[in-house]
Amino acid sequence: MDLRERVVAAVDGGMTQEQAAVTFRVSVNTVGRYLARRRNIGSLAPTAQRHGPVPEKRQQLQAWLPDRLGAAADATLAEHVSAFASQRGVVVSAATMSRAIAALPADDPDQALTPRGRRRRPGRPLKSKA
Secondary structure, three states: OHHHHHHHHHHHOOOOHHHHHHHHOOOHHHHHHHHHHHHHHOOOOOOOOOOOOOOHHHHHHHHHHHHHHHHOOOOOHHHHHHHHHHHHOOOOOHHHHHHHHHOOOOOOHHHHEOOOOOEOOOOOOOOOOO
């Protein structure tokens, strides 16, 4: 932000875009972009970068799952998928449902650590050796 402000202030002070580019070691196109951004938007601040779509399905699924698992803990993945689609109107795959169930936090605090003391991934039960 500081560089952007100094570049624009230099151009406003009478320096050409080419001179400002050399002085601040940026390209002439960058100086032009800064000036155009100030002219069009009124601010030199960069836009916030968003990496990928907002995970709306996952948020809905994570909110819905705890009550569903309490009511129908013995249901299959396909039954959970169809119930979610009928109640929320959102279609998810069985794999998405499986990942969402596995990502839920463990109910039992003893399940949170492996026998060696490492943190277990949420939703993964301990394997019993029978």
